[in-house]
Amino acid sequence: MSHRSAVWLKPVLDRAQVASTVLQAITELHNIEFDTIAFRGVSGALLAPILAYKMEKELCIIRKPDMTTHSTEKNFEGFVESKAYIIVDDLVASGDTVMQIIKQMYDHNPKSKFKGLYLYTSYSFMLRQGFNPALELPQHWLVR
Secondary structure: OOOOOOHHHHHHHOHHHHHHHHHHHHHHHOOOOOOEEEEOHHHHHOOHHHHHHHHOOEEEEEOOOOOOOOOOOOOEEEOOOOOEEEEEEOOOOOOHHHHHHHHHHHHHOOOOEEEEEEEOOOHHHHHHOOOOHHHHOOHHHEOO
């Protein structure tokens, strides 16, 4: 059986890899104190709800400002009383998405603290594709 997807989404789309991706994420996140997982788009939605369920955390969906939706909420849905959150995504290209999520989380709850960014795509893959998170984001933001 074959799958068709972007290479960096295989850890969450390939049934054989999902379990190990989730276990690795739980292992890497277990020492971080947070109550909420924030994400945007399909790449975050493929892993964030599974992690939230397994780790008994809340969820926040942060939409792009111009995105249309059936929801009555425009750009933010989910847990509004977050004390501390992480962002889950596949990879970082420019850092714009991360900065927008942080801004929107702050706008909805200025007391909520950003604790880190969990990227489920391997760093070696990102580097091969030309993405270098160390250059794009402060290193201390990365959970791993």
